[in-house]
Amino acid sequence: MNSHYINLDNWQLGLAALLILLNVAISLALRLGLAHSLLIASVRMMVQLLLVGFILEWVFALTTPLPVVGIGLVMTALASVAAVRRTRRRFRGIYWNSLLSTLGAAFLVSGAALAGIINVHPWFAPQYAIPLLGMVLGNLLTGMSLSLDRFMQGVARESGVIESDLALGASRWEAARPLIGEALRTGMIPTINAMMVMGVVSLPGMMTGQMLAGASPTAAVRYQIVIMFMIAATTALGTLAVILLAFRTLFNRQHQLCEKKVSGTF
Amino acid sequence: MPFLQHSTSDTLPIHLDASPAQPFFHARGLSFAVGDRLLWLNLDLTLAPGERLAIAGPSGSGKTLLLRTLAALEPMQSGEIIFQGRPLSDWSMPAYRAHVVYLPQRPALPEGSVETAPQLPFHFRMHQNQHFPAEQARELLRMLGRDEHFLQQRTERLSGGEAQIVAMLRALLIAPVMLLLDEPTASLDAEAVAAIEKLIANWLQENPERACIWTSHDRQQLGRISDRVLSLATGA
Numbered sequence: 001m002n003s004h005y006i007n008l009d010n011w012q013l014g015l016a017a018l019l020i021l022l023n024v025a026i027s028l029a030l031r032l033g034l035a036h037s038l039l040i041a042s043v044r045m046m047v048q049l050l051l052v053g054f055i056l057e058w059v060f061a062l063t064t065p066l067p068v069v070g071i072g073l074v075m076t077a078l079a080s081v082a083a084v085r086r087t088r089r090r091f092r093g094i095y096w097n098s099l100l101s102t103l104g105a106a107f108l109v110s111g112a113a114l115a116g117i118i119n120v121h122p123w124f125a126p127q128y129a130i131p132l133l134g135m136v137l138g139n140l141l142t143g144m145s146l147s148l149d150r151f152m153q154g155v156a157r158e159s160g161v162i163e164s165d166l167a168l169g170a171s172r173w174e175a176a177r178p179l180i181g182e183a184l185r186t187g188m189i190p191t192i193n194a195m196m197v198m199g200v201v202s203l204p205g206m207m208t209g210q211m212l213a214g215a216s217p218t219a220a221v222r223y224q225i226v227i228m229f230m231i232a233a234t235t236a237l238g239t240l241a242v243i244l245l246a247f248r249t250l251f252n253r254q255h256q257l258c259e260k261k262v263s264g265t266f
Numbered sequence: 267m268p269f270l271q272h273s274t275s276d277t278l279p280i281h282l283d284a285s286p287a288q289p290f291f292h293a294r295g296l297s298f299a300v301g302d303r304l305l306w307l308n309l310d311l312t313l314a315p316g317e318r319l320a321i322a323g324p325s326g327s328g329k330t331l332l333l334r335t336l337a338a339l340e341p342m343q344s345g346e347i348i349f350q351g352r353p354l355s356d357w358s359m360p361a362y363r364a365h366v367v368y369l370p371q372r373p374a375l376p377e378g379s380v381e382t383a384p385q386l387p388f389h390f391r392m393h394q395n396q397h398f399p400a401e402q403a404r405e406l407l408r409m410l411g412r413d414e415h416f417l418q419q420r421t422e423r424l425s426g427g428e429a430q431i432v433a434m435l436r437a438l439l440i441a442p443v444m445l446l447l448d449e450p451t452a453s454l455d456a457e458a459v460a461a462i463e464k465l466i467a468n469w470l471q472e473n474p475e476r477a478c479i480w481t482s483h484d485r486q487q488l489g490r491i492s493d494r495v496l497s498l499a500t501g502a
Binding site: 161 | 338369370373374389391
């Protein structure tokens, strides 16, 4: 990769930050009440990214696998918490379920892609492993939180139909399957939508970044193709795992619906 | 403390001690507490084939919870249920519930037409060897005073009483052995109440190995539809 790109200085960042004033002006003019959140979000975004820049600089210099895997685990844990945060209805152990699903899906697919497809040497090379894992996690957490929310909401709304199915001899699987299918479909929608319009409507961030950094567009799209398949596979695996774990918690072995295990507005 | 009391309607025989060597349905030692409020303690309940048991009691006395417990939809806190000579733990739950069907007071029907709702249970593994008895469905519907037009309606638009009729029809068509009816006529007009009562009476007559448990607020109805009344009461 050639690096003939323009390094951005602090004054350039400052100029870009002025763009947020547009948002603030609109919010104030239309009384959207967003000015406060916008400013906080901007500051957070800048601080987080500048920090992460320093951290990554250090991480990319690592030559042993353990710290790289450790950083991957921290990222995974944060993603798994974020995936549950957006779900209004929860149950005991939902965070563990989320962590297990995120970890299994993201590490399995990322590991396979790094070692088996991209053939990175060494396999943990942080310059590849960390950004790829990050992208996979970011998309996975959206899929998981959407499907988890849909499933919990479905169980709450349709508990009557579920129970009347059970009362007529349905197994717990038969009673829950429509909801499980619905939840998995919901979780996959963003990924499928993104793939549908990719390159036509949207130029994905990673690809854009590579091209800014001097990679040829034809090389950049190849990475994008790999990453999209990674995202699709991880999202499918992770949402399936988290929904099946939730199903096991909410439907016991006696084929009963355990609504009482759910907290939040049921 | 809550207490239980058995009473009998005066015209009909008591089957309590006349149960055969293998009791048809026997629940014993059932206790249920919600928080620290005890709803019932050591409740025993036996049903002989052909018997109609009513459960009476004020709102909040746990009639619905009792029926749900008997249908194994509610985790049992203590006690055991023996059905057709086998304890509940020996039954697979879908098989048990295909025999002992619980009908909730406010039945929930899947979205779609009235016609498809009763066909749904026949997609369950439990009923995969049965065929949807279309002829019997039409016959039952006629007895309930509904015509073919009723079948085309959307389940979401049904009144509470109409939904109850569809749910009743659906339950009868999978040919259960026992029905647990939770206020099945609460939202029906007099004509429909009579039709439902007659329907259940016919269903019991068709096969001597069937039995049912009702709950109702209507004392007069309890007299008509049951051989025996179990009163749940909450004492001061």
